[in-house]
Amino acid sequence: MNLLELTINQIHKGLKGKEFSALELCQEYFDNIRDKDKKISSFLSINEEFALSQAKEIDGLIAKGEEINQLTGVPCAIKDNILVEGLKCTAGSKILENYIAPYDATVIKKLKEQRAVMLGKTNLDEFAMGASTENSAFGPTRNPNDLTRVPGGSSGGSAAAVAANLSCYSLGSDTGGSIRLPASFCGVAGLKPTYGAVSRYGLIAFASSLDQIGPIAKTVEDCRAVFNAIKGKDEMDSTSVDLIPHSKTPFPDKEPKYKFQISNLRIGVPKEYFVKGIDPEVEKIIKGAIKKYEEAGAKIEEVSLPNTKYANPAYYIISPCEASANLARYDGIKYGYSEKGNQDLLEVYLKSRGKGFGLEVKRRIMLGTYALSSGYYEAYYLRAQKVRNLIKNDFEKIFKKVDVLMAPVSPFLPFKIGERTEDPLSMYLVDIYAVSVNLAGLPALSLPVGKVGNLPVGLQIIGKPFEEEVILETGNFFEKSLK
Amino acid sequence: MISKEEVQRIAKLARLGLSEKETEKFQKELSSIFDYVEELKKANISKVEAISHPFKIENVVREDKKRKEKSDSRKLIEMAPETEKGYVKVKSILK
Numbered sequence: 001m002n003l004l005e006l007t008i009n010q011i012h013k014g015l016k017g018k019e020f021s022a023l024e025l026c027q028e029y030f031d032n033i034r035d036k037d038k039k040i041s042s043f044l045s046i047n048e049e050f051a052l053s054q055a056k057e058i059d060g061l062i063a064k065g066e067e068i069n070q071l072t073g074v075p076c077a078i079k080d081n082i083l084v085e086g087l088k089c090t091a092g093s094k095i096l097e098n099y100i101a102p103y104d105a106t107v108i109k110k111l112k113e114q115r116a117v118m119l120g121k122t123n124l125d126e127f128a129m130g131a132s133t134e135n136s137a138f139g140p141t142r143n144p145n146d147l148t149r150v151p152g153g154s155s156g157g158s159a160a161a162v163a164a165n166l167s168c169y170s171l172g173s174d175t176g177g178s179i180r181l182p183a184s185f186c187g188v189a190g191l192k193p194t195y196g197a198v199s200r201y202g203l204i205a206f207a208s209s210l211d212q213i214g215p216i217a218k219t220v221e222d223c224r225a226v227f228n229a230i231k232g233k234d235e236m237d238s239t240s241v242d243l244i245p246h247s248k249t250p251f252p253d254k255e256p257k258y259k260f261q262i263s264n265l266r267i268g269v270p271k272e273y274f275v276k277g278i279d280p281e282v283e284k285i286i287k288g289a290i291k292k293y294e295e296a297g298a299k300i301e302e303v304s305l306p307n308t309k310y311a312n313p314a315y316y317i318i319s320p321c322e323a324s325a326n327l328a329r330y331d332g333i334k335y336g337y338s339e340k341g342n343q344d345l346l347e348v349y350l351k352s353r354g355k356g357f358g359l360e361v362k363r364r365i366m367l368g369t370y371a372l373s374s375g376y377y378e379a380y381y382l383r384a385q386k387v388r389n390l391i392k393n394d395f396e397k398i399f400k401k402v403d404v405l406m407a408p409v410s411p412f413l414p415f416k417i418g419e420r421t422e423d424p425l426s427m428y429l430v431d432i433y434a435v436s437v438n439l440a441g442l443p444a445l446s447l448p449v450g451k452v453g454n455l456p457v458g459l460q461i462i463g464k465p466f467e468e469e470v471i472l473e474t475g476n477f478f479e480k481s482l483k
Numbered sequence: 484m485i486s487k488e489e490v491q492r493i494a495k496l497a498r499l500g501l502s503e504k505e506t507e508k509f510q511k512e513l514s515s516i517f518d519y520v521e522e523l524k525k526a527n528i529s530k531v532e533a534i535s536h537p538f539k540i541e542n543v544v545r546e547d548k549k550r551k552e553k554s555d556s557r558k559l560i561e562m563a564p565e566t567e568k569g570y571v572k573v574k575s576i577l578k
Contacts, residue, residue, distance in 0.1 A: 099562070100562075102555075102558050102562070195536070195537045195538065196538065196540075209535055209536045209537070235543075238540070238542075238543040239536070239540055307526065309522065310522060310523055310525075310526045313519060313520040313521075313522045313523045314520075314523060316516065316519070316520055317520055317523070324497060328498075331498070332564065333563065333564070333565075333571060333573055334563055334571060335559075335562040335563060335564075336564075338565070340564075343574070344574055344576075345573065345574040345575075345576050346498075348574055349498040350495075350498060350499065350500035351500050353497075353498055353499050353500065354499055354500025354501060354502075355500070357499070359505070362499055362501070362505070362509075363509065363512060363513075365497050366490070366493055366494065366497060366509055366513060367516060369493050369496050369497040370485075370493045370513065370517075373493065380520070380523075382533055383523050383524075383526075383528060384520075384523060385534055385535060386526075386528035386531045386532065386533045386534075387523055387526045387528060388533075388534055389531040389532060389533065389534045390526060390527075390528065392534065392537060424512055424516065425515060425516060425519055428516075428519075439537070441537025441538055442537075465537075
């Protein structure tokens with residue numbers, strides 16, 4: 001048995017049945033990290049001593065015959081913008097290079113209650129700003145399927161770690177595609193939950209009206225297990241809510257335990273997601289996957305989201321505006337990098353931020369500050385907020401007719417390291433099919449459905465607000481019946 | 484094209500110290516990004532309201548009672564680059 005290939009459920013059964021110990025499993029993962037991660041660089045820090053002692057403790061509980069949770073003893077990795085008390089949390093930035101998290105994020109508290117074993121913290125684009133993980137101040141992560149290519153971003157370390165069997169599952173965050181894109185590029189499953197489904201307390205803020213934490217895992221079922229463990233209202237995040245599904249189709253049963261029936265599923269295919277610029281090989285694989293759903297009995301309908309073309313421009317106003325406000329806290333005074341020397345207060349700000357932040361982060365702070373500055377606010381920020389409403393309305397209309405939408409995660413295959421770093425706009429286009437979902441606050445899943453050579457392609461399944469269960473069932477159906 | 488002075492003005496507002504090279508780079512890049520977002524001018528927004536969140540969110544209220552401290556304030560103060568007698572030290576702003 002290869003322990004590293006087991007899913008959450010398989011590990012759970014194995015631990016309960018004493019087929020292997022939590023310690024063996026954990027050691028196996030650390031051995032694999034030592035062996036492979038020099039080339040991939042998915043981890044920024046590992047937490048070996050503590051993880052091993054945790055695993056030993058769990059083995060003790062199992063030996064005593066105590067009940068264990070589904071995630072107990074299952075090794076996981078955490079994106080390094082999520083706080084784990086006592087561990088470094090860098091957000092991939094020099095400005096937080098030596099920052100030690102003073103408390104646990106709510107998602108971490110929940111995983112610890114389940115006795116999850118945390119192997120370490122994973123690499124990301126600085127402050128989650130990027131689509132390739134090349135913007136990390138600590139060097140890029142490489143795609144395990146092809147080491148010359150990017151793993152996608154910003155949760156590139158989290159996705160690469162799962163794809164290379166360096167962790168069973170991981171947590172990422174998604175502001176404009178940052179879970180779905182790396183999941184797609186690395187060939188693993190990733191869920192971006194509905195805005196508010198998971199508490200953001202303890203997530204280092206990028207754009208607060210868009211950010212969501214979610215799981216990256218080997219299978220859709222694993223994503224569900226992690227999502228169920230981390231979701232729910234939290235008094236520390238006023239935007240978090242308890243999940244109440246808005247409608248129950250395609251689930252005829254009114255019981256909370258849904259029963260999925262493929263013949264009841266209505267799939268919308270937005271034509272604006274299959275336009276000029278998409279890689280024909282990506283299009284072929286996505287259309288092929290949708291065809292499989294059709295042959296299995298789902299109803300397919302071409303639909304239109306007419307304001308799709310405005311989503312990316314609106315995103316590149318709204319997210320930098322929020323970021324410029326959120327990142328004002330890094331001032332060289334309270335915590336983080338501070339430029340020393342005999343200087344006045346303004347100079348401390350200018351030098352600490354000038355040296356502490358990387359190029360992309362500065363670029364976005366500049367964009368946001370410009371768009372919010374007097375004289376430009378209405379032309380940019382206010383206009384983008386109105387366009388955001390148009391995009392949201394498009395989805396609301398369509399979701400009266402269909403249950404889920406299917407589209408590519410990205411128009412492109414994983415690209416070469418360095419290929420898009422010179423021109424920031426070319427990098428911004430990678431997430432063109434991902435950002436609408438964040439603007440509208442919807443849940444969406446990235447599911448590997450095929451490969452071009454050795455490069456994976458992810459299908460994006462978008463759902464109605466708080467209907468994670470519908471998209472998870474829809475994705476699960478592919479893994480179980482259509483693969 | 485955004486002028487160099489404009490870039491310097493925005494950088495000061497954002498409290499970002501930029502090098503000469505970065506200033507020039509951003510002058511070009513910000514211009515091309517703002518050209519890209521010009522697309523938004525074509526959207527018909529006459530009948531829609533601006534939204535700042537995807538869903539309507541309500542204020543969360545609680546009783547005005549003292550809460551148990553969840554974190555140790557000393558631990559937070561110690562994270563500051565410069566401290567004195569349990570306070571965060573800041574450069575003087577009054578000459």
